[in-house]
Amino acid sequence: xxxxxxxxxxxxxxxxxxxxxxxxxxxxxxxxxxxxxxxxxxxxxxxxxxxxxxxxxxxxxxxxxxxxxxxxxxxxxxxxxxxxxxxxxxxxxxxxxxxxxxxxxxxxxxxxxxxxxxxxxxxxxxxxxxxxxxxxxxxxxxxxxxxxxxxxxxxxxxxxxxxxxxxxxxxxxxxxxxxxxxxxxxxxxxxxxxxxxxxxxxxxxxxxxxxxxxxxxxxxxxxxxxxxxxxxxxxxxxxxxxxxxxxxxxxxxxxxxxxxxxxxxxxxxxxxxxxxxxxxxxxxxxxxxxxxxxxxxxxxxxxxxxxxxxxxxxxxxxxxxxxxxxxxxxxxxxxxxxxxxxxxxxxxxxxxxxxxxxxxxxxxxxxxxxxxxxxxxxxxxxxxxxxxxxxxxxxxxxxxxx
Numbered sequence: 001x002x003x004x005x006x007x008x009x010x011x012x013x014x015x016x017x018x019x020x021x022x023x024x025x026x027x028x029x030x031x032x033x034x035x036x037x038x039x040x041x042x043x044x045x046x047x048x049x050x051x052x053x054x055x056x057x058x059x060x061x062x063x064x065x066x067x068x069x070x071x072x073x074x075x076x077x078x079x080x081x082x083x084x085x086x087x088x089x090x091x092x093x094x095x096x097x098x099x100x101x102x103x104x105x106x107x108x109x110x111x112x113x114x115x116x117x118x119x120x121x122x123x124x125x126x127x128x129x130x131x132x133x134x135x136x137x138x139x140x141x142x143x144x145x146x147x148x149x150x151x152x153x154x155x156x157x158x159x160x161x162x163x164x165x166x167x168x169x170x171x172x173x174x175x176x177x178x179x180x181x182x183x184x185x186x187x188x189x190x191x192x193x194x195x196x197x198x199x200x201x202x203x204x205x206x207x208x209x210x211x212x213x214x215x216x217x218x219x220x221x222x223x224x225x226x227x228x229x230x231x232x233x234x235x236x237x238x239x240x241x242x243x244x245x246x247x248x249x250x251x252x253x254x255x256x257x258x259x260x261x262x263x264x265x266x267x268x269x270x271x272x273x274x275x276x277x278x279x280x281x282x283x284x285x286x287x288x289x290x291x292x293x294x295x296x297x298x299x300x301x302x303x304x305x306x307x308x309x310x311x312x313x314x315x316x317x318x319x320x321x322x323x324x325x326x327x328x329x330x331x332x333x334x335x336x337x338x339x340x341x342x343x344x345x346x347x348x349x350x351x352x353x354x355x356x357x358x359x360x361x362x363x364x365x366x367x368x369x370x371x372x373x374x375x376x377x378x379x380x381x382x383x384x385x386x387x388x389x390x391x392x393x394x395x396x397x398x399x400x401x402x
Contacts, residue, residue: 010171011118014074015132016139017081017168018112021105022051022330023140024157025212026237027147029334030219031154036094044216044338046098050105051212051331057109058116058324062317065117071175074114078172080107081165089155089162097154104161109327111165113320114175119306120316126307130252133299134245139164141241148234196367197318200309203367204322205329206360207268207305210353211298212333213340214275218291221279221346226287236288240295247296251303260304265365267301272354272361279350308368 021028025047033043057077065073084104088097115132122128147156191197222233251263271294278290309322340349 008118008174010168010174011115011128012132012135013168013171014111014175015115015119015129016135017078017165018108018115019132019136020139020161020164021054021085021108022212022327023136023241024143024161025051025216025330025334026219027144027157027234028154029216030223031157032097033220035152035154036092036097038094040220041335041338041342044334046101047216047334048331049098050101051327051333053102053105053331054109054112055324055327055331057106058113058320058327061110061113062320062324065114065316065320069176070114070118071172073110074172074175075169077107077110077114078165078169080104081111082107082162082169084162085158085165086162089158092154100158104158107165108161109324111168112323112327116306116310116319116323117316118175120310120314120319122310125310125319126303127252129306129310130248130303133248133303134252137241137244137248137299141238141245144234144237144241148231191313191317193312193318193371196371197309197312197321199363200305200312200318200322200367201325203360203364204305204325205332206356207364208326208329209332209336210275210329210357210360211271212330213337213353214279214294214333214350215337216334217337217341217346217349218278220341221281222287222291225346226281226283228284228287232284236284236291239288240291243292243296244299247298247300248303251300260308260368260371261365263304264301264308264368265361267297267304268357268361268364270297271301272357275357276347276350276354279353280347304368305364308371312371 028050029043029047032038032046033040036043038046061068061073081104084100084102084107086100086104088100088104091097091100119125119128119132143157143160147160150156218237219233222228222236223230228236254263274290274294274297278287278294281287281290305326306319306323310316310319312318337349340352344352
């Protein structure tokens with residue numbers, strides 16, 4: 001049985017399409033606030049509804065990817081993303097924008113579920129997740145540099161997400177259909193490492209909430225507290241995401257050399273400090289320094305967390321559940337950030353979020369320490385569709401946990 005040496009690039013494209021909406025959250029929320037008749041808190045609530053819909057899709061589909069088929073599910077998700085985000089971009093009616101955001105968010109969640117399942121089937125899930133994060137960071141940085149030059153309006157970032165889903169659609173044909181996983185349906189096995197998986201599922205919403213509470217209001221911090229222009233804020237975000245690319249490259253180069261516990265625990269504490277600095281910024285130096293340092297650390301830790309979740313179950317079920325739990329925190333982030341900043345101010349919000357991250361770092365580090373000592377059984381999972389008869393036998397491989 002042949003073993004692919006690299007992660008199939010259609011999976012990386014799906015990862016990028018599924019994760020793009022959370023990465024563009026600041027500009028989506030900021031433009032809704034600026035160009036629609038909604039308050040800042042209501043704009044944050046729309047962003048939360050989008051991400052909550054995405055999380056719901058992940059929880060519903062975690063165990064159904066193999067049964068439905070990665071190809072069919074990815075196509076449904078991409079179609080919903082195109083219709084939802086595209087429709088929200090073209091209308092100025094608040095109710096229609098909310099509906100489009102919810103539909104598009106569900107599509108993003110479905111696409112992410114497929115990508116997470118395929119990444120878990122890789123020999124090195126951490127490497128696959130770092131490549132996916134490289135793709136979404138690069139695309140998001142490009143959008144942040146481009147959107148301010150496309151004129152006012154709420155639709156540009158939403159249209160960017162819809163167009164990305166449309167561009168990825170042709171690649172879905174390279175994914176396995178439902179028939180490619182028939183033999184795995186008969187092998188109904190319980191979730192391995194339930195204690196470690198449940199702890200990680202419980203911790204991830206708190207971790208993501210802290211990240212995205214700041215991320216959801218970062219644009220407003222730059223505009224109102226640091227007194228920057230939209231173009232300057234966009235440039236800071238683009239540079240920050242570029243720094244994140246370098247961070248992910250570094251994480252990919254290091255791989256499991258230092259295990260997962262130190263990058264996850266120590267990295268989370270560094271992120272907590274960066275959040276406090278960014279939320280307290282009153283000028284370009286403080287804002288740029290906090291955002292760039294934070295965005296450098298965030299994808300590094302996230303890549304290790306994705307790899308840890310994937311290593312708990314080579315079928316990808318924990319990866320999808322942990323990703324969906326993360327999306328719950330992500331969904332609550334914009335509204336939490338808006339409420340905290342409105343009630344206590346940006347600096348106090350940053351201090352509260354930093355303290356929460358310091359607390360949640362403890363159980364996540366414990367899971368990383370325990371999971372690294374317990375090997376998983378070998379499980380066979382098909383990676384690609386059966387090749388045509390003229391091209392040879394079906395391609396696939398035997399996978400073990402990273």
